[in-house]
Amino acid sequence: MEEMGVLLKLQELDLELNKIQAEHDSIPAQMEEMERDCNELNVEIEEQESELKTLKVTIREAESKIALLDEISKKYKQQLLTVKTNREYSALLTEIESVKREKEELEELIIQNMEKIEALSAEIKEKNGRLKKLGKERQGKKDELDVKLKELSNEMVRHKRKRGRLTGGVNRPTLKLYERIMNSRVNRAVVPVRSGSCGGCFAHVPLQKVADIRKGSQIYTCDGCGRILYYDESQSDS
Ligand SMILES: [Zn+2]
Numbered sequence: 001m002e003e004m005g006v007l008l009k010l011q012e013l014d015l016e017l018n019k020i021q022a023e024h025d026s027i028p029a030q031m032e033e034m035e036r037d038c039n040e041l042n043v044e045i046e047e048q049e050s051e052l053k054t055l056k057v058t059i060r061e062a063e064s065k066i067a068l069l070d071e072i073s074k075k076y077k078q079q080l081l082t083v084k085t086n087r088e089y090s091a092l093l094t095e096i097e098s099v100k101r102e103k104e105e106l107e108e109l110i111i112q113n114m115e116k117i118e119a120l121s122a123e124i125k126e127k128n129g130r131l132k133k134l135g136k137e138r139q140g141k142k143d144e145l146d147v148k149l150k151e152l153s154n155e156m157v158r159h160k161r162k163r164g165r166l167t168g169g170v171n172r173p174t175l176k177l178y179e180r181i182m183n184s185r186v187n188r189a190v191v192p193v194r195s196g197s198c199g200g201c202f203a204h205v206p207l208q209k210v211a212d213i214r215k216g217s218q219i220y221t222c223d224g225c226g227r228i229l230y231y232d233e234s235q236s237d238s
Pocket of ligand 1: 198199200201202222223224225226227
């Protein structure tokens with residue numbers, strides 16, 4: 001049957017068109033994903049840079065506190081020379097010791113923060129390098145996807161034109177039936193009868209019906225799934 005041949009060609013074209021359409025539709029999401037990766041990295045870098053700033057401020061504060069403690073310590077040491085009693089003397093020594101301990105703690109804090117700054121700076125440097133690379137890759141990929149998007153759009157136009165020519169060879173009720181089945185999201189609307197079963201849902205097709213389908217004088221559908229059936233000469237139905 002001439003019409004069945006056209007219908008099968010139409011189906012192949014539609015399946016291909018669906019694939020092209022799906023690929024076409026996935027491109028904006030791919031672009032967004034790349035954008036998101038860059039943005040996430042950017043946010044991480046910004047956060048670490050602000051952390052770096054805080055650490056530097058903490059160091060500066062500790063340094064000025066140390067300067068202050070040095071002055072206090074100096075004053076206490078001068079007082080040591082003028083105290084009259086042992087009690088005053090040992091009280092001053094205790095104060096000097098406490099200032100010294102406080103200074104040591106601050107120095108330790110500075111060392112720790114400097115180590116943190118060093119590690120953080122290295123991390124930021126690495127991330128900036130990664131961001132730069134990612135940015136380049138993104139641009140390259142974006143250009144590539146733009147080209148692909150255009151190609152797929154053109155391909156869709158060509159397919160649709162071809163489709164228009166093919167649908168001219170199918171009578172309207174058959175075309176409507178075909179499109180209704182296709183739109184119900186089954187993979188194929190036209191399936192072969194194989195070994196007495198529907199090639200879509202494997203429901204049994206009575207022998208007489210198989211013979212009628214083989215004659216091809218009209219369109220037959222499967223009682224199980226409603227798909228259009230055709231007789232596949234290359235497959236045995238015995
Ligand atoms: Zn079926």
